[in-house]
Amino acid sequence: MTHLLTAPRLAEPDVLYAALMDAHRDLPPDESRKLDAKLVLLLANHIGELAPVLQAIALAKPPPRA
Amino acid sequence: MHFTPPRFAAFAPPRGQDHAAVVIAGGGLVGLTAALDLARHGVRVVVLDDDDTVSTGSRAICFAKRTLEIYGRLGLGSRFLEKGVTWNQGRVFHGEREAYSFDLLPEEGHEYPAFVNLQQYYAEAWLVEACMATGRVELRWRNAVAGIENRADGARLSVTTPAGPYTLHADWLIAADGARSFIRRALGLAFEGQVFRDRFLIADVVMQAAFPTERWFWFDPPFHPGQSVLLHRQPDDVWRIDFQLGWDADPALEQQPERVRARVAQMLGSRGDDVPFELEWISIYTFRCRRMQRFRHGRTIFVGDAAHQVSPFGARGGNGGVQDADNLCWKLAAVLAGQAPDALLDSYDAERIPAADENILNSTRSTDFITPKSDAARAYRDAVLELAAAHAFARPVVNSGRLSRPYEGAGRPAPDAPLLRNGRPDWLLRHTGDGFTVVSNGVVPATGLPAITLGQDFEDHSGLAAARLGLGHGDAVLLRPDQHIAARIAAADAAGIAAAHRASLHAVA
Ligand SMILES: Cc1cc2nc3c(=O)[nH]c(=O)nc-3n(C[C@H](O)[C@H](O)[C@H](O)COP(=O)(O)OP(=O)(O)OC[C@H]3O[C@@H](n4cnc5c(N)ncnc54)[C@H](O)[C@@H]3O)c2cc1C
Numbered sequence: 005m006t007h008l009l010t011a012p013r014l015a016e017p018d019v020l021y022a023a024l025m026d027a028h029r030d031l032p033p034d035e036s037r038k039l040d041a042k043l044v045l046l047l048a049n050h051i052g053e054l055a056p057v058l059q060a061i062a063l064a065k066p067p068p069r070a
Numbered sequence: 071m072h073f074t075p076p077r078f079a080a081f082a083p084p085r086g087q088d089h090a091a092v093v094i095a096g097g098g099l100v101g102l103t104a105a106l107d108l109a110r111h112g113v114r115v116v117v118l119d120d121d122d123t124v125s126t127g128s129r130a131i132c133f134a135k136r137t138l139e140i141y142g143r144l145g146l147g148s149r150f151l152e153k154g155v156t157w158n159q160g161r162v163f164h165g166e167r168e169a170y171s172f173d174l175l176p177e178e179g180h181e182y183p184a185f186v187n188l189q190q191y192y193a194e195a196w197l198v199e200a201c202m203a204t205g206r207v208e209l210r211w212r213n214a215v216a217g218i219e220n221r222a223d224g225a226r227l228s229v230t231t232p233a234g235p236y237t238l239h240a241d242w243l244i245a246a247d248g249a250r251s252f253i254r255r256a257l258g259l260a261f262e263g264q265v266f267r268d269r270f271l272i273a274d275v276v277m278q279a280a281f282p283t284e285r286w287f288w289f290d291p292p293f294h295p296g297q298s299v300l301l302h303r304q305p306d307d308v309w310r311i312d313f314q315l316g317w318d319a320d321p322a323l324e325q326q327p328e329r330v331r332a333r334v335a336q337m338l339g340s341r342g343d344d345v346p347f348e349l350e351w352i353s354i355y356t357f358r359c360r361r362m363q364r365f366r367h368g369r370t371i372f373v374g375d376a377a378h379q380v381s382p383f384g385a386r387g388g389n390g391g392v393q394d395a396d397n398l399c400w401k402l403a404a405v406l407a408g409q410a411p412d413a414l415l416d417s418y419d420a421e422r423i424p425a426a427d428e429n430i431l432n433s434t435r436s437t438d439f440i441t442p443k444s445d446a447a448r449a450y451r452d453a454v455l456e457l458a459a460a461h462a463f464a465r466p467v468v469n470s471g472r473l474s475r476p477y478e479g480a481g482r483p484a485p486d487a488p489l490l491r492n493g494r495p496d497w498l499l500r501h502t503g504d505g506f507t508v509v510s511n512g513v514v515p516a517t518g519l520p521a522i523t524l525g526q527d528f529e530d531h532s533g534l535a536a537a538r539l540g541l542g543h544g545d546a547v548l549l550r551p552d553q554h555i556a557a558r559i560a561a562a563d564a565a566g567i568a569a570a571h572r573a574s575l576h577a578v579a
């Protein structure tokens with residue numbers, strides 16, 4: 005089973021960030037949301053394994069409120 | 071040809087107290103299936119139904135392969151094949167475009183297809199005829215259960231009829247009185263789960279339309295923007311159309327025939343099709359997914375919608391209920407005949423509760439896709455649909471209903487296969503199922519049980535029977551009366567076969 009990798013792996017993190025900002029620029033909120041959803045789906049399929057994706061979901065969730 | 075609903079004469083109450091070994095409360099799809107199955111196992115049954123006819127409207131229309139095999143076992147299979155509409159192909163549209171199509175690809179070499187569409191009223195009318203032909207089923211129309219006392223030795227039922235009430239003692243009671251089960255409520259048993267905040271308009275439309283024999287599902291079509299629509303073909307030029315309306319829809323208003331006509335006309339008009347049509351049945355439906363905690367309560371056993379309810383996308387309501395009857399009836403017959411202890415009936419709970427959970431899980435997931443509950447859910451749904459048009463990976467994510475399949479967690483039903491008997495085409499499942507059956511390959515099993523041997527009684531000309539059952543030369547499987555594989559043994563191992571048979575009846579693993 006592949007583990008979700010959380011150590012830095014991208015050579016150009018700023019380029020990634022800028023590409024995401026560009027993609028969302030000027031989009032109404034519902035289109036933005038749909039764009040993110042498409043990204044998640046495309047990337048999850050690219051990863052091709054459920055386990056790291058489920059770990060990512062768990063990491064991304066807000067911490068339970070006390 | 072068109073269906074004319076039968077009207078059955080009310081059953082006049084017997085004088086004083088009445089008694090029956092097995093009573094089935096509810097003569098709907100599942101109660102009637104159970105009655106026929108028990109009768110074929112030699113059990114006499116009394117069926118109480120508060121109505122005097124069969125299902126109003128088409129209701130459960132998609133009969134899945136396993137259900138058809140069960141009706142095959144009960145002697146009704148050919149009627150479903152002849153009258154029903156066989157289909158394999160489904161198409162999903164998003165807006166104006168086709169997003170995805172699927173083929174249920176029935177592999178070759180099965181007597182029954184993946185699905186046939188048939189109005190529930192036909193199925194019930196044939197079940198009534200078949201029940202009467204057994205001579206063991208007493209159908210008491212317009213006999214409503216209005217009171218119940220659950221006792222250690224059975225159930226005492228208060229029954230009301232047009233000619234007055236009576237009391238009926240049932241040694242065993244099968245509660246098949248539908249989603250609003252009186253018996254479940256009268257016994258104070260919980261029925262918990264989820265209600266989906268959505269409403270669907272369901273219409274049977276009579277027309278000579280040019281749609282193909284396929285399941286068509288639209289997300290957000292131009293003729294019904296923002297909602298979904300499902301179309302199915304049924305026999306007699308009756309088409310079933312389900313329009314999603316949303317939670318705010320007014321059920322009384324939406325059922326007005328003129329309003330429904332306008333919706334249907336818009337749908338046909340958008341395809342440039344303006345064939346004349348008639349409305350046969352209109353209903354408004356809110357989906358629920360819920361079940362009882364246990365189905366068996368002593369000598370009262372719940373089946374079908376009374377025990378569990380699912381949303382219809384996936385055709386798991388009717389099919390799941392018929393499979394309950396398939397599981398329960400041989401066990402009850404064995405207990406009544408003194409061949410098995412009462413504890414065998416606990417295996418009904420053990421096998422059918424996970425099956426209900428699987429049906430609820432699948433139908434909940436479909437409903438979550440079809441009726442997004444939040445902005446995020448809608449974004450994901452629309453993202454999947456938009457990606458599906460161009461990218462194959464997204465197509466299997468589209469969920470317009472995961473169609474009914476048999477539950478396999480508690481032993482799978484034996485797969486069918488073509489055989490030759492005396493050179494004539496035949497089917498494996500036709501020769502299994504009235505009792506326990508041993509199927510062996512090459513070697514005649516040493517057993518007192520009914521047996522069929524590939525290569526002896528039957529020619530496995532395609533090799534499919536041996537391959538699908540995983541039978542090498544000298545191997546055997548023991549099939550239960552519901553055609554489920556109970557054990558794998560060597561055909562020559564008489565003691566092993568006998569032990570496996572005993573274990574199945576005593577519900578020990
Ligand atoms: C509007 C509608 C649309 C549906 N569409 C679909 C669909 O598209 N696909 C699908 O798979 N399923 C569908 N279903 C569900 C499907 O019809 C059920 O899953 C199936 O009928 C369950 O069979 P049953 O025998 O358990 O219950 P039912 O068929 O409901 O039978 C219950 C029987 O018990 C009788 N009864 C009730 N109370 C009493 C009493 N107190 N005493 C005596 N008799 C009583 C009733 O008259 C009835 O005959 C639909 C249901 C409805 C209502």
